[in-house]
Amino acid sequence: MGSTETSARRKVLVVGLGYVGLPLAVRAAEAGFRVTGLDTDEQRVKRLEAADSYIEDIPDERLLPLLDSGRLRVSTDYADAGTFDVCVIAVPTPLRDGAPDLRCVKSAGRSVALLLRPGAVVVLESTTYPGTTEEILLPILEAGSGLRAGDGFRLGYSPERIDPGNARWQLENTPKVVSGIDDASLEAVTEFYDRIVTRTVPVSSPRTAELTKLLENTFRQVNIALVNELAMCAGPLGVDIWEAVDAAATKPFGFMPFTPGPGVGGHCLPVDPSYLSWQVRQKLQHDVRFVSLAHEINEHMPEYVVGRIEGGLAGLGRPLAGARVLVLGLAYKKNTGDVRESPAATVAELLMARGARVRAVEPYADARLLPPGVLCVELTEAEIATTDAVVVLTDHDCLDYGLVERHATYVFDARNRCRGDRIDRL
Ligand SMILES: NC(=O)c1ccc[n+]([C@@H]2O[C@H](COP(=O)([O-])OP(=O)(O)OC[C@H]3O[C@@H](n4cnc5c(N)ncnc54)[C@H](O)[C@@H]3O)[C@@H](O)[C@H]2O)c1
Incomplete structure (x- = not known):
């Protein structure tokens, strides 16, 4: 310097x-x-x-x-x-x-x-x-x-x-x-x-620098979509996707770990690859198929997560409509309050659209930016004990996952933070 x-x-x-x-x-x-x-x-x-x-x-x-x-x-x-x-x-x-x-x-x-x-x-x-x-x-x-x-x-x-x-x-x-x-x-x-x-x-050239940025973000978007698609297949095949990703990550060359989740959010991943595909379509009349497919898979994840929660509750004899659901994290990224394009917020909205009563623990985001109808609460033993499902969507490090493991009757964990018999993981 x-x-x-x-x-x-x-x-x-x-x-x-x-x-x-x-x-x-x-x-x-x-x-x-x-x-x-x-x-x-x-x-x-x-x-x-x-x-x-x-x-x-x-x-x-x-x-x-x-x-x-x-x-x-x-x-x-x-x-x-x-x-x-x-x-x-x-x-x-x-x-x-x-x-x-x-x-x-x-x-x-x-x-x-x-x-x-x-x-x-x-x-x-x-x-x-x-x-x-x-x-x-x-x-x-x-x-x-x-x-x-x-x-x-x-x-x-x-x-x-x-x-x-x-x-x-x-x-x-x-x-x-x-x-x-x-x-x-x-x-x-x-x-x-x-x-x-x-x-x-x-x-x-500026063009190269511009494409470099889009390459970096498209790379992330595509790899997250890949692991999300595998996460949806792994369970029915009797495989824990998180264990498989961890095992693959021990390969010292040619592999980079990406983890599944409820979708992609923020200002970059849902937007930047579309800049690339828009321009390729305009100038070359060609579809960047990786971008379209990755977008489709990642966009589907909130719906998939809600389906899993509905299935988990049904297994316990409880309908989603009328159920009380405690969502942990609404930001798109852990340890931040950024809710722009957050898939966690989409999950909360879908849950409410199906009649669930949604409460959320979101320590970082401005409450005014959260989906209307979501009640913000503290993560306490009483809150967990009176909810039908706890859903981990954004794994902020400051949250007490041990408290959830001890007191929840059913947990859907989209981030691999909880362990135990009552935990249903993505
Ligand atoms: N957020 C990220 O992590 C990130 C990372 C890499 C690249 N980018 C890119 O960088 C750019 C900015 O992103 P950001 O996240 O900082 O956005 P942001 O919305 O946080 O900030 C942009 C600011 O620009 C201001 N603004 C808009 N028009 C203006 C004008 N004509 N004159 C002066 N100010 C104006 C807005 O009021 C806003 O405060 C975007 O293209 C984004 O894709 C963002």
């Missing part, structure tokens, strides 16, 4: 202060850059101004000294940003009616273009299909700034690998793929990230 002396003279603008942009803005400020973070969400900016972080991996204590010293400023107004040496765009890239929705990237591009000055660097970090940086962002920046990409300003793409809740692999120590539209851009983008992370991995 480079010296903080050089960084201190340089101004960085981070557009979009979410799971990706906020850690980057904080890291850049800690590396010595003068950072302005922009977000159109007033609530988020107000919270940041008060050093009140909404991202689990960024504790308030990290924000406070940066805000106090002025090394990090946040605003909703592009007019506050002034000029910049480096701008990173990390705005959402969701799907709309199954197609990429690049409205945030385009609107951020239009705003950034007005602040561009000769020699500055713009990097897109939002996940997107190959060609976005050069075909969508570049013309917007040129039109708004009157400068030419390459000679006038530098432009590149660098995908994010943030893994929320992962204490071992953080922004700083995770290798970062970098790219530029030409040699000078690649050099400028690499030079910036070399001050932020321990290792940069240059690739030959």
